[in-house]
Amino acid sequence: MRIGILTGGGDCPGLNAVIRGIVRSSGEGYEIYGVLNGWKGMLSKDVMKLDNEDVEGIHILGGTILGTARVNPFKREEDRMLLEKNFKELGFDALIAIGGDDTLSVAAKLSSLGYPVVGVPKTIDNDVSNTDYTFGFxxxxxxxxxxxxxxxxxxxxxxxxxxxxxxxxxxxxxxxxxxxxxxxxxxxxxxxxxxxxxxxxxxxxxxxxxxxxxxxxxxxxxxxxxxxxxxxxxxxxxxxxxxxxxxxxxxxxxxxxxxxxxxxxxxxxxxxxGGTPTAFDRILGTRYGVEAMNLVKKRDFGRMVALKGNEIISIPLEYGVATKKLVPFEYYKLAQIFFD
Amino acid sequence: MRIGILTGGGDCPGLNAVIRGIVRSSGEGYEIYGVLNGWKGMLSKDVMKLDNEDVEGIHILGGTILGTARVNPFKREEDRMLLEKNFKELGFDALIAIGGDDTLSVAAKLSSLGYPVVGVPKTIDNDVSNTDYTFGFxxxxxxxxxxxxxxxxxxxxxxxxxxxxxxxxxxxxxxxxxxxxxxxxxxxxxxxxxxxxxxxxxxxxxxxxxxxxxxxxxxxxxxxxxxxxxxxxxxxxxxxxxxxxxxxxxxxxxxxxxxxxxxxxxxxxxxxxGGTPTAFDRILGTRYGVEAMNLVKKRDFGRMVALKGNEIISIPLEYGVATKKLVPFEYYKLAQIFFD
Amino acid sequence: MRIGILTGGGDCPGLNAVIRGIVRSSGEGYEIYGVLNGWKGMLSKDVMKLDNEDVEGIHILGGTILGTARVNPFKREEDRMLLEKNFKELGFDALIAIGGDDTLSVAAKLSSLGYPVVGVPKTIDNDVSNTDYTFGFxxxxxxxxxxxxxxxxxxxxxxxxxxxxxxxxxxxxxxxxxxxxxxxxxxxxxxxxxxxxxxxxxxxxxxxxxxxxxxxxxxxxxxxxxxxxxxxxxxxxxxxxxxxxxxxxxxxxxxxxxxxxxxxxxxxxxxxxGGTPTAFDRILGTRYGVEAMNLVKKRDFGRMVALKGNEIISIPLEYGVATKKLVPFEYYKLAQIFFD
Amino acid sequence: MRIGILTGGGDCPGLNAVIRGIVRSSGEGYEIYGVLNGWKGMLSKDVMKLDNEDVEGIHILGGTILGTARVNPFKREEDRMLLEKNFKELGFDALIAIGGDDTLSVAAKLSSLGYPVVGVPKTIDNDVSNTDYTFGFxxxxxxxxxxxxxxxxxxxxxxxxxxxxxxxxxxxxxxxxxxxxxxxxxxxxxxxxxxxxxxxxxxxxxxxxxxxxxxxxxxxxxxxxxxxxxxxxxxxxxxxxxxxxxxxxxxxxxxxxxxxxxxxxxxxxxxxxGGTPTAFDRILGTRYGVEAMNLVKKRDFGRMVALKGNEIISIPLEYGVATKKLVPFEYYKLAQIFFD
The missing domain is CATH 3.40.50.460 (Phosphofructokinase domain)
Structure with a gap:
């Protein structure tokens, strides 16, 4: 099976840990292809094969070895068509999209068109609904x-x-x-x-x-x-x-x-x-990557991984992008105690 | 109201954030007394008054400004009697005990004898049941x-x-x-x-x-x-x-x-x-301290604070000390993916 | 003997190490007084006695416990007169001024008027002539x-x-x-x-x-x-x-x-x-402080401490403030090798 | 011209900065070959060509990309002969040896046999004579x-x-x-x-x-x-x-x-x-590397680079390995001030 991975939107410490987690947990029978520069790479078919050696030690590096860009292929009809055409031509049996609102909303649309897609939420701002924390935060x-x-x-x-x-x-x-x-x-x-x-x-x-x-x-x-x-x-x-x-x-x-x-x-x-992720973010990224690969193996598409307490779970792709998680008043009140 | 605080067992980054959280959130009508060197200070009546100035900036320091020791006053009958006598003589309307198994089991026993006690779990090993994380970890x-x-x-x-x-x-x-x-x-x-x-x-x-x-x-x-x-x-x-x-x-x-x-x-x-706690541990310690003070204010004794997902909750004191939280096989399997 | 210390100009990691070095090496027969907020404190006679306990552990803290300000008492005649009057009234047998161009030029003028002054160069920019490095840099x-x-x-x-x-x-x-x-x-x-x-x-x-x-x-x-x-x-x-x-x-x-x-x-x-000085800067500050006190003990006034290779030496106060040490072409050429 | 580089003895943060400094400053007409694992690689002729791309970003990494070992080819006559034979067969017009006592004494012997050798001192202990500091320290x-x-x-x-x-x-x-x-x-x-x-x-x-x-x-x-x-x-x-x-x-x-x-x-x-060198050590390593290449270009063999104050100089190879630089009493006395 051929699996594509891409990273979209702003970079975030922990992205490389996700990539390594996916590659290392893929195992026999899976070929992993990194798509360069987010959705842009899907339009230009820029991909590179990723083996265990390629991801050696990358989990401690900031940024993303795949590059990133802010391109939304659903903005123009030609791009959308090209995306679908390339998805087939690249022969991907699944695509794992790692990104924020924008990237995941593209993933959700692709999924609704019947493509086998899995999402990994990424936002340094920690404002994704239905997940306790996102890596990089x-x-x-x-x-x-x-x-x-x-x-x-x-x-x-x-x-x-x-x-x-x-x-x-x-x-x-x-x-x-x-x-x-x-x-x-x-x-x-x-x-x-x-x-x-x-x-x-x-x-x-x-x-x-x-x-x-x-x-x-x-x-x-x-x-x-x-x-x-x-x-x-x-x-x-x-x-x-x-x-x-x-x-x-x-x-x-x-x-x-x-x-x-x-x-x-x-x-x-x-x-x-920028820079080296904390241990927490490396682990969270790693666990997200492993679980994303797991969803692919179970062919449980249209979903994204999330953190609930200490557990990695999965939720429908749309849940994560629905609304922003803002700071609640309760938490702000806690901070106010220390205003002085 | 006079509130005592003590820290027992091994030191842990974040203890001072708990102490500061308690003092800063106490407010009008509450006098906070630090008991020195854990339960030992209850036996020798070594206490110091803690005001806002005393806790200025301490949340970024490792260790505990109150000192700590591994003394269990329930081991000897005389100590237990002395503890009860001093609790009354010190005029404490509540005691907040910050510590691990040992410290909290003393707190639980005191509580079962009718004393107004609140616990804050502390273990660098993260092995307390019924809480997602402990500070310092x-x-x-x-x-x-x-x-x-x-x-x-x-x-x-x-x-x-x-x-x-x-x-x-x-x-x-x-x-x-x-x-x-x-x-x-x-x-x-x-x-x-x-x-x-x-x-x-x-x-x-x-x-x-x-x-x-x-x-x-x-x-x-x-x-x-x-x-x-x-x-x-x-x-x-x-x-x-x-x-x-x-x-x-x-x-x-x-x-x-x-x-x-x-x-x-x-x-x-x-x-x-040793050393400066991470931001996560400073915040967790702070939130634990604020919530412990909150329990005191609500006179909700015999309980300890805990973390569930993003929420600070409280549970009966005995729940935390009941069993050790060990690494489950599921998590070890994840680690095994990267053995090579 | 009564010795005054002051820190002037912008703050710099290592200032507190200098202060501690002076106090700790002063020994019997010397009383150290910290002058608050640079030359401003000499005008308002804001001083505090400094004992070993006051400088415990301060060498790892950024900033200066004495405060600092950019006041030049030689700008106005009244200030100059007040400075001289206060110097006598405070009963200082020596004054150690820690600062940059501005602070040290005041020190040099005081010295030329016959006052017992010693200087410690301070510039985060490392542009003091006749010293290899300044702390903080x-x-x-x-x-x-x-x-x-x-x-x-x-x-x-x-x-x-x-x-x-x-x-x-x-x-x-x-x-x-x-x-x-x-x-x-x-x-x-x-x-x-x-x-x-x-x-x-x-x-x-x-x-x-x-x-x-x-x-x-x-x-x-x-x-x-x-x-x-x-x-x-x-x-x-x-x-x-x-x-x-x-x-x-x-x-x-x-x-x-x-x-x-x-x-x-x-x-x-x-x-x-801001922040904690590197080990190098803590040591350099400490050595500067010890040597400044040494100059005071030898009554070798009108001089400032400096670093030459591994040695701490002293030079006339004017030498340090004469000209700025700029980056020479030779060094820039080295950097150019890596422009690409 | 073909230039060999090797790193010998214990590893030290800054070694990679030296290697990068040599490669980046070599310029037209010079081919740089990394010899693997110290003198051992000279015996087994394990070498790799080093271009600018190979040294991109390595200055922030600890250890040495060339590997290291504690092999002294002058211990056995066969090894010494093999070393000389390989030196010729590899066609090296110069060899830069980066290492401590042991590595540099081999370099000095090779030099006395007429081989074109340049040394870079390396000791985490800072005990090399005739240089103010060594990188890694x-x-x-x-x-x-x-x-x-x-x-x-x-x-x-x-x-x-x-x-x-x-x-x-x-x-x-x-x-x-x-x-x-x-x-x-x-x-x-x-x-x-x-x-x-x-x-x-x-x-x-x-x-x-x-x-x-x-x-x-x-x-x-x-x-x-x-x-x-x-x-x-x-x-x-x-x-x-x-x-x-x-x-x-x-x-x-x-x-x-x-x-x-x-x-x-x-x-x-x-x-x-281990780990990332401080800025000071990265710069010192870089400057040592550039100066070593400079000596090669000037055909000034039999010498090693050294730091005097802010200047990089060169001294005869034997000077560096002659005696250990120990902590002098003067410096120990400074430390004693703070014993308490």
């Missing part, structure tokens, strides 16, 4: 917490407000967990807007008492009164967000201006995505 | 995996067999997870004995093909035929285990002798316990 | 190299150009060393300007061949033709530099526009300053 | 200091004496630097023996005052009265040292017995050798 949180740890000493020595921007357009998971872990004194996430005045009140209270402050903010956070205070509309992008790297810089300026305390900003950006 | 696995990562390059350059011993007397969790994460080529844990001959077969197969090999072994692993091959009984301790640091050295000697391949051993020991 | 290079390591996998997976901005307004030491260590494919530093066209040529050559590229750029780097290409003068600050976080963003935009390759930027900024 | 010190940092929290929580054994048979550099960096309370190295009674005095003094203690000991340290106290001569090896892993265990037992304080030991061993 813990690594991002660790890198973020480690960065915030480092910033404490500088903020303290200089008696500054320090604003750290982390990833998260719609879901604030990375920001709230890194902020909680590293003792940020205020955490701002998209799910729970706050006015500039409220933020300023927190800053004044903390600075008077403790003389330094760390604020963790998700890139997608918008102050409630954004519309009014931001005069220059060019700093707001198509989604109504302040531009990348924008929230932290914007808040730093307005806080310094309104409180008089020296304020600096740091944007972690791509740093959170 | 992920840190230990990360440190272990990082060490094994480092050993790959030396083993490869010298074409050696390298044996790494990790913690785990009865449960092989740390060893199997660190071994899986770091790509060990054979994993030996107490739950699944193996004969020396089987081990030698793995070594010969791998070395012929790949010229170097990493074996992860738990301190409590015993080769099946131990009795016969170990001539010198003094190397076996009271539990029938090879002495600390013993398994790795013993295996290194016998493997080198039987296969002719140069073999070295490394014992990670206390390195796995 | 290795830590910054390590953090920078580690960040670039992480970015390789993302850049590769997405076939991108990734531009990383590191500290260095005038001296490119951090950028060239982190870039060399982490295998950047082009290194841009203030000492060696390059035209946009040259940069674009490097990008095209590398991307055609290897499909991803990492560029390390110092914040103070200016493309040769800056004046012409930058239409909007508001992006250039008083020093003629592109604004903080500006070079990387500016280059990313212009490279993407001129080459068509997807290009992203990351600004490391304050991340490089 | 800083990495080992960092790993060691990081391990000791971790042990502080456990030792403190349990009020224990913790003994950490680090590498160093004759030279105590790694132990003294890691101990200094991580705040060990006593440092024991081969250069400065101490009696058990002196050690016990230090332990009693510290434990009474601070209740926990970290002792860093080099594997080659011998208590002064060793002969008398060690009854069982089988624990002493051919060199008169206590066996590997022996010093720490031995001291732990005797200290616990003589002081009554709970004492534990940890042996870092091979952990110090």
């Amino acid at each position: 813990h690594t991002a949180v660790n890198v973020g917490a480690d960065a915030i740890d480092r910033l404490h000493s500088t903020a303290k020595s200089h008696q500054r407000v320090m604003i750290v921007e982390l990833m998260g357009r719609e879901a604030g998971w990375i920001t709230i967990e890194a902020g909680l872990a590293a003792g940020a004194h205020l955490i701002l996430i998209p799910e729970f807007p706050m006015t500039i005045n409220e933020i300023v009140t927190y800053v004044n209270r903390r600075m008077k008492k403790n003389r330094y402050m760390i604020i963790a903010v998700a890139e997608g956070f918008k102050p409630t009164e954004l519309e009014e205070v931001v005069a220059d509309k060019s700093t707001i992008d198509a989604f109504g967000h302040i531009r990348l790297g924008g929230v932290a810089h914007y808040l730093a300026e307005i806080i310094e201006q309104k409180t008089g305390y020296e304020t600096r900003s740091v944007v972690l950006g791509h740093l959170l995505r | 992920h840190t230990a696995v990360n440190v272990g995996a990082d060490a094994i990562d480092r050993l790959h390059s030396t083993a490869k350059s010298h074409q050696r067999v390298m044996i790494v011993e990790l913690m785990g007397r009865e449960a092989g969790w740390i060893t199997i997870e660190a071994g899986l994460a770091a790509g060990a080529h054979l994993i030996l844990i107490p739950e699944f004995p193996m004969t020396i001959n089987e081990i030698v077969t793995y070594v010969n197969r791998r070395m012929k093909k790949n010229r170097y090999m990493i074996i992860a072994v738990a301190e409590g692993f015993k080769p099946t035929e131990l009795e016969e091959v170990v001539a010198d009984k003094s190397t076996i301790d009271a539990f029938g285990h090879i002495r600390l640091g013993g398994v790795a050295h013993y295996l290194a000697e016998i493997i080198e002798q039987k296969t002719g391949y140069e073999t070295r051993s490394v014992v990670l020991g206390h390195l796995l316990r | 290795h830590t910054a290079v390590n953090v920078g190299a580690d960040a670039i390591d992480r970015l390789h996998s993302t850049a590769k997976s997405h076939q991108r150009v990734m531009i990383v901005e590191l500290m260095g307004r005038e001296a490119g030491w951090i950028t060239i060393e982190a870039g060399l260590a982490a295998g950047a494919h082009l290194i841009l530093i203030p000492e060696f300007p390059m035209t946009i066209n040259e940069i674009v040529t490097y990008v095209n050559r590398r991307m055609k061949k290897n499909r991803y590229m990492i560029i390390a750029v110092a914040e103070g780097f200016k493309p040769t033709e800056l004046e012409e290409v930058v239409a909007d003068k508001s992006t250039i600050d008083a020093f003629g530099h592109i604004r903080l976080g500006g070079v990387a963003h500016y280059l990313a935009e212009i490279i993407e526009q001129k080459t068509g390759y997807e290009t992203r930027s990351v600004v490391l900024g304050h991340l490089l300053r | 800083h990495t080992a010190v960092n790993v060691g200091a990081d391990a000791i940092d971790r042990l502080h929290s456990t030792a403190k929580s349990h009020q224990r004496v913790m003994i950490v054994e680090l590498m160093g048979r004759e030279a105590g550099w790694i132990t003294i630097e890691a101990g200094l960096a991580a705040g060990a309370h006593l440092i024991l190295i081969p250069e400065f023996p101490m009696t058990i009674n002196e050690i016990v005095t230090y332990v009693n003094r510290r434990m009474k005052k601070n209740r926990y203690m970290i002792i860093a000991v080099a594997e080659g340290f011998k208590p002064t009265e060793l002969e008398e106290v060690v009854a069982d001569k089988s624990t002493i090896d051919a060199f008169g040292h206590i066996r590997l892993g022996g010093v720490a265990h031995y001291l732990a037992e005797i200290i616990e017995q003589k002081t009554g304080y709970e004492t534990r030991s940890v042996v870092l061993g091979h952990l110090l050798r």
Whole structure:
């Protein structure tokens, strides 16, 4: 049997562990082909055979050895037809698609057209419904917490407000967990807007008492009164967000201006995505890969793997892409205990 | 209300996050007292008041600011009486005990005598039943995996067999997870004995093909035929285990002798316990602490906190200490895929 | 004897090791007083006594326990007079000033007025003349190299150009060393300007061949033709530099526009300053502190400590602040070997 | 021109940076051949051509891609003849030998027989004369200091004496630097023996005052009265040292017995050798490699590269292997300031 694998969307620590898990657990009678650069490789038929030697040691590497791209073959009819044609010509008996919303929604459509597809959820933001955690998330949180740890000493020595921007357009998971872990004194996430005045009140209270402050903010956070205070509309992008790297810089300026305390900003950006996965993410990726191969062997198609407690389970492909898992109020309340 | 906290048994990264979580979430009307050195401090009435300032920043430190000891006041009747007397004299309206089997069994007994006690499970070995993970475990696995990562390059350059011993007397969790994460080529844990001959077969197969090999072994692993091959009984301790640091050295000697391949051993020991907790463990400790305080506030005594999926729940104190959670065969089978 | 210590200017990993080194080596007959927030504390007479207990374990912490500020008491005559008055009133028999250009030039002036002063050079940029290395520099290079390591996998997976901005307004030491260590494919530093066209040529050559590229750029780097290409003068600050976080963003935009390759930027900024010093920096700080105290004991004032090879020596205070140590052409040529 | 490279003796972080430095700086007209497994590969003519692609990214990997072995072809006359014969048959116009005492003494002998040889010193112990630092040393010190940092929290929580054994048979550099960096309370190295009674005095003094203690000991340290106290001569090896892993265990037992304080030991061993080199070691290795190639290009044979201050220089091959660089009393005195 010929099995294809592809990785789509943004890269994420743990992708290579999934690939290795699939290849190593395939065994006799299965030939694994890596499709290069996500769905793009299905359109150009760029594939490479993957043997045990090819995946030796890759689980400790960030990124994906298969490359990735953000191409959706269902956007244009010709692409969709080409995809179906190539699926057949490549002779794939199954395809394992590893990716986020976009990649998995393509997988779900292919599946509904009768193709034998299995999905592996991938999002560094941890916002996939019906799975406890996605790989890469813990690594991002660790890198973020480690960065915030480092910033404490500088903020303290200089008696500054320090604003750290982390990833998260719609879901604030990375920001709230890194902020909680590293003792940020205020955490701002998209799910729970706050006015500039409220933020300023927190800053004044903390600075008077403790003389330094760390604020963790998700890139997608918008102050409630954004519309009014931001005069220059060019700093707001198509989604109504302040531009990348924008929230932290914007808040730093307005806080310094309104409180008089020296304020600096740091944007972690791509740093959170890269590098060696934590042990947790390597194992989660490995288990996802093994279970995906297992579904293929059982010919249990149209499903994706997921984590429930300590167990790897599988759910229908559509369940994972249905709705985003956002930070619930209960969890935010926990974080609030440490705002001060 | 006066609330006591104590930490007992071996130290574990994340203990200080629990303490901080309790203190920070206590709020108005609650005075928190740290009891020094576990149950020992209850016998000597060594306590210190804990305010928000005392727990500032401690969640990133390993160990426990309260100190710990392995004293069981139910072993001697006088101690038990002294414990009860001091509990009253200290005027505690509740006591939160953070510890493993031993500490929690004392807590359970106190509770059955009618004292208002709440438990927080602590074991670096992750072998507590009815909770998905305990804090400290992920840190230990990360440190272990990082060490094994480092050993790959030396083993490869010298074409050696390298044996790494990790913690785990009865449960092989740390060893199997660190071994899986770091790509060990054979994993030996107490739950699944193996004969020396089987081990030698793995070594010969791998070395012929790949010229170097990493074996992860738990301190409590015993080769099946131990009795016969170990001539010198003094190397076996009271539990029938090879002495600390013993398994790795013993295996290194016998493997080198039987296969002719140069073999070295490394014992990670206390390195796995110490140091800064991972973000995951800081958060888990924090959530446990907050929930323990919550149980106190609700006067829901005789219970311990636990993790189920993403949720912090509580269960009766006895449930946690009832049986050890060992590595199940299903999980070991997953690891076996990567033995080669 | 009463000895004052102060730390001035930007914070730097290793400052606390210097402080501990001074206190621990002072011995009988010496009382050490920490002056808070640099020269500012001399004006407000904010001092705290430092004993062995106060410096226990601080050598592994970033920042400075004494706080820091950028105040120069020689700027205003009243301040200068107040400084001299307070020096006498505090009864200091010697003052150890730990800081960069600015702090040490104040120390040199005080010394020329006859005050017993000793200097310890501090610059994360490593641009002090007459000393091989300053503490904090290795830590910054390590953090920078580690960040670039992480970015390789993302850049590769997405076939991108990734531009990383590191500290260095005038001296490119951090950028060239982190870039060399982490295998950047082009290194841009203030000492060696390059035209946009040259940069674009490097990008095209590398991307055609290897499909991803990492560029390390110092914040103070200016493309040769800056004046012409930058239409909007508001992006250039008083020093003629592109604004903080500006070079990387500016280059990313212009490279993407001129080459068509997807290009992203990351600004490391304050991340490089914070956190636990490397072993090298802890030792260098410690040795500097011990030698500074030694100079005080020998009453060898008007001097600063320095590193020559493996030896700690001392030189006249003016020598250190005379000229900046820039990256020489010889060293840049070495880096060029790896441009590709 | 055909240039051979080989790596001999124990592996060391930074070896791959040297190899990459040589290959990348060779340029037109030079073909580089890697000789596998040290001098052994010269006897078996195991060589592989090395191009730029082969060394891509290897500078961040520990170990050596060429493999290593401890074979000395001057031990047997046949081997020496075979070495000379193969040198000619392989058509090498120069050979770059990267290694310690043993490897470089072979290189020196070959050179004295008229062969065109260049040396690169390699010792994790930093005990090569006439060079300020050797690569790998800083990495080992960092790993060691990081391990000791971790042990502080456990030792403190349990009020224990913790003994950490680090590498160093004759030279105590790694132990003294890691101990200094991580705040060990006593440092024991081969250069400065101490009696058990002196050690016990230090332990009693510290434990009474601070209740926990970290002792860093080099594997080659011998208590002064060793002969008398060690009854069982089988624990002493051919060199008169206590066996590997022996010093720490031995001291732990005797200290616990003589002081009554709970004492534990940890042996870092091979952990110090492995893994990703620090930025410093990657750069030092790179610069050594580039300079070695430079010597080849200038046909300046019979020499080895070395570090003096910030400069890479070259010295006659014999100078490096002449005498071991031991820790001088001056440096030990510095460390003594922090014994307490």
